[in-house]
Amino acid sequence: MDYDAAVNSIKAALMQRFGEAFVVDPELQGLNALAKIAGHRSQRRYLPRPIASSLLRLLCACALSAPSKSDLQQCDIVIVNDAAIRKGIAAAIPEMRWIEDAPAFLVFVGNGDRLPTVSQLRGKPFPNDHLDQFFNATVDAAIVLATFVCAATAVGLGCCPISAIRDRPKVVSELLRLPNRVVPVAGLCVGWPAEAGEITPRLSLRTTVIENAYSERDIGSEIDAYDRRRLSLRPYRRQRDVRRWGEAPFYGWSEDKARQYAEPTRRDFGCFVRGKGFCLD
Ligand SMILES: Cc1cc2nc3c(=O)[nH]c(=O)nc-3n(C[C@H](O)[C@H](O)[C@H](O)COP(=O)(O)O)c2cc1C
Numbered sequence: 001m002d003y004d005a006a007v008n009s010i011k012a013a014l015m016q017r018f019g020e021a022f023v024v025d026p027e028l029q030g031l032n033a034l035a036k037i038a039g040h041r042s043q044r045r046y047l048p049r050p051i052a053s054s055l056l057r058l059l060c061a062c063a064l065s066a067p068s069k070s071d072l073q074q075c076d077i078v079i080v081n082d083a084a085i086r087k088g089i090a091a092a093i094p095e096m097r098w099i100e101d102a103p104a105f106l107v108f109v110g111n112g113d114r115l116p117t118v119s120q121l122r123g124k125p126f127p128n129d130h131l132d133q134f135f136n137a138t139v140d141a142a143i144v145l146a147t148f149v150c151a152a153t154a155v156g157l158g159c160c161p162i163s164a165i166r167d168r169p170k171v172v173s174e175l176l177r178l179p180n181r182v183v184p185v186a187g188l189c190v191g192w193p194a195e196a197g198e199i200t201p202r203l204s205l206r207t208t209v210i211e212n213a214y215s216e217r218d219i220g221s222e223i224d225a226y227d228r229r230r231l232s233l234r235p236y237r238r239q240r241d242v243r244r245w246g247e248a249p250f251y252g253w254s255e256d257k258a259r260q261y262a263e264p265t266r267r268d269f270g271c272f273v274r275g276k277g278f279c280l281d
Helices: 003-018 031-038 053-063 083-092 114-121 131-154 163-167 169-175 219-233 253-260 269-275
Strands: 075-079 104-111 158-162 182-191
Touching (some): 083 169, 131 158, 131 182, 158 163, 169 269
16 A cells, blocks of 8 residues: 555544544554554454464464563463364354354463462462452453454454353363463454455544543543444444343444443353462452
C-alpha cells in the first residue's frame, strides 16, 4: 500500500470504529502496519488452505518477543495439531464451529509453575505465592496473544481469540495435560480469511481514554450515543434471550451486554484456578 492509501485506510477504519476523525501525519513511519492494526477484525471463516508449521513457529517466536513482566516469561503457547485433541475441544464448545474449522488452533496459557521451580532449583524461598502471581502469568499470556494476532495479521492471516475454552476449563486442561499452576487464558483460531469481515465500532475515546485522572461524567449518555452509532453501522442480527427479556424496540450494544451478563457464567473458574494450585488471595 502506498503512503496516501495507508493514510486513507487508517482514517476510514478509525472513523468507522470511533465515529471521529483522527489526524494521521503522512510522514510517519510504519503506516502500513498501523493500517492493519486500525482495520482489525476478528475472522471466523477461513479458506481451506493450510498454514505451514514453519510460519506458525515464526509467529510464535514474534509473539513471544513481546514484553514480559520482570522478564519472567510466564506465557506458553500450545499448538493443537492433534486431530483428536482439537475435536475434543471443539466438541466441548459446539456453538463455535470455527474452532474445528480453523486451519490452526492454539491455546495461550499462563504458566505460574516455572518461577517457583526456578526458586527451588536455586535453593531460594518463594514468599510470593498470591494473587499477583496469577495476574502476572495471565497478563503475560494476554500480551503474547495480542502480539500473535498482530504478527498473524501482518502476513495476511485472520484470527479469532476463544475465551470460551474457559467455559470448560477442566476438559481443556485434561486434553492438553496442563500441569499444576498452568491455566488456559484463551484459545486462538488462525487461518487465511475467507471473507473481508467488518469493522466493529468501539466506545468513543471520550469514554475510554482518560487524561490524567477520572472525573465526574455522564456515562449513561456516552453509552447511549455509542449504542446509536453502533446500531446505525452494525445492528445486531438477533436479540439475545427474547424469551426472558422480550423484543426490545431499540436493541443496542448495552442491551446486548446487559442481557449477556444477566446469565451467570464461569462461576466455577476461580475454583478451577485454585484447584490448579494458584493462590488467589
Ligand atoms: C480475550 C478474548 C476472548 C474472546 N473470546 C471469543 C470467543 O470465545 N468466541 C468468539 O467467537 N470470539 C471471541 N472473541 C472475539 C470478540 O468477540 C471480538 O473481539 C469482539 O466481538 C470485537 O470484534 P472485533 O475483534 O472484530 O473487533 C474474543 C476476544 C478476546 C480479546
